[in-house]
Amino acid sequence: MAIQVEHELHKRRAGRNWGLLLILIAFVGVVFGLTVVKVTRLGDARAFENFDHVANPALERAAEEQELQEVTP
Amino acid sequence: MRAPGAATARGASEDVRMQEASLDESAAVPVEAGLGDYFALLKPRVMSLVVFTALVGMLAAPVPVHPYIAFVATLCIAVGAGASGALNMWWDSDIDTKMRRTRSRPIPQGRVRPEEALGLGLALSGFAVVLLWLATNLLSAALLAFTIFFYSVIYSMILKRRTPQNIVIGGAAGAFPPMIGWAVATGGVSLESVLLFALVFMWTPPHFWALALFVKTDYGDAGVPMLTETHGRPATRVQVFAYTLPLVAVSLGIAFTSLGGWLYLAVALALDVWFLAGAWAIFRRSEAQAEADSYATEKRVFMVSLWYLFGHFGAILAQSVLTQWGLAQWGGF
Numbered sequence: 512m513a514i515q516v517e518h519e520l521h522k523r524r525a526g527r528n529w530g531l532l533l534i535l536i537a538f539v540g541v542v543f544g545l546t547v548v549k550v551t552r553l554g555d556a557r558a559f560e561n562f563d564h565v566a567n568p569a570l571e572r573a574a575e576e577q578e579l580q581e582v583t584p
Numbered sequence: 585m586r587a588p589g590a591a592t593a594r595g596a597s598e599d600v601r602m603q604e605a606s607l608d609e610s611a612a613v614p615v616e617a618g619l620g621d622y623f624a625l626l627k628p629r630v631m632s633l634v635v636f637t638a639l640v641g642m643l644a645a646p647v648p649v650h651p652y653i654a655f656v657a658t659l660c661i662a663v664g665a666g667a668s669g670a671l672n673m674w675w676d677s678d679i680d681t682k683m684r685r686t687r688s689r690p691i692p693q694g695r696v697r698p699e700e701a702l703g704l705g706l707a708l709s710g711f712a713v714v715l716l717w718l719a720t721n722l723l724s725a726a727l728l729a730f731t732i733f734f735y736s737v738i739y740s741m742i743l744k745r746r747t748p749q750n751i752v753i754g755g756a757a758g759a760f761p762p763m764i765g766w767a768v769a770t771g772g773v774s775l776e777s778v779l780l781f782a783l784v785f786m787w788t789p790p791h792f793w794a795l796a797l798f799v800k801t802d803y804g805d806a807g808v809p810m811l812t813e814t815h816g817r818p819a820t821r822v823q824v825f826a827y828t829l830p831l832v833a834v835s836l837g838i839a840f841t842s843l844g845g846w847l848y849l850a851v852a853l854a855l856d857v858w859f860l861a862g863a864w865a866i867f868r869r870s871e872a873q874a875e876a877d878s879y880a881t882e883k884r885v886f887m888v889s890l891w892y893l894f895g896h897f898g899a900i901l902a903q904s905v906l907t908q909w910g911l912a913q914w915g916g917f
Contacts, residue, residue, distance in 0.1 A: 520616055523616050523617075523618045524616065526618055526619055527617070527618060527619050530619035531619075541656060541659065541715075542715075544652055544656075545652070545653075545656055545715075545718070545719055548650055548652045548653060552650070
């Protein structure tokens, strides 16, 4: 009698593992989609950039212009 | 003296026999769970009702929700409902083995261990609540967390085996989803969402007791006090009719809020008359009459109760679509 390499138990475990893989991929997809939707709904990026210790020329120029206006009589 | 090759061949054949024996033993091992068994722990049929009512609460709210956010929120509410189902099966695994209706569940069948159901329930609860918070707002997540707590602890652990009012109070767990859906959209609780809660809450007792009247349950053997057994069937008939009266009031009350309109009012009135007539018929019947026609009225009213809830939420959804298109303006409160 030949050894049954593929037992019903193995099929069941394989089904479970594939199912778990699909669930994990779906989870990554859901979180990625949520991130995209959240980020694209933030609106004008200038409203929240330059607060991560990175220079932002656009904001700095605006600040300079404001200073100039205040100094100019 | 044996040739080395022969010894090797004999050894190999012994190994084969041992492996075969091992595989034969594994065939006798209790059945291992498949993915479907874990899915069955989530009570998918209950999930479908939860998803429908939550979605209606979300879509009928006056604040539009991004379709993807609505999808994620609905997913979280469904998973949260499933998690509470798994926790319920973990807690009730002892009585599930005693009742015919629940004997085929994965835990009584030995395919899933109770600890696995507990782990799955807790993990999915955490996942659903946290993701709902991240996707929407804190109130929705808090309401979902409370719903899971209410169903698993208040209903399953405290009420179910102690009082025949278990269905009444425990029905709140099934009534929260439309309120969560509303909170997802608006970030708050309002008269409308409270009335949606009340509609499901008041609907649950007559719906369930109509079922209990014609299904011969073995709750008594499992030590679960059901109204039909603790107070008798005539008293249950009175309760079915008694709970239908406030249900009708809530149903009509919704018509005069921002959720309401001519379409909703017409559908609600028709469904109210239909259900009320059925509840009255149950109230008027004696047990002998019911047995004579094999509980035909009770079975019919149970089906009516399903259409009642589906019809109400469907009408609320249709009404909100009409209102958004400007086809059915309604003052409301």
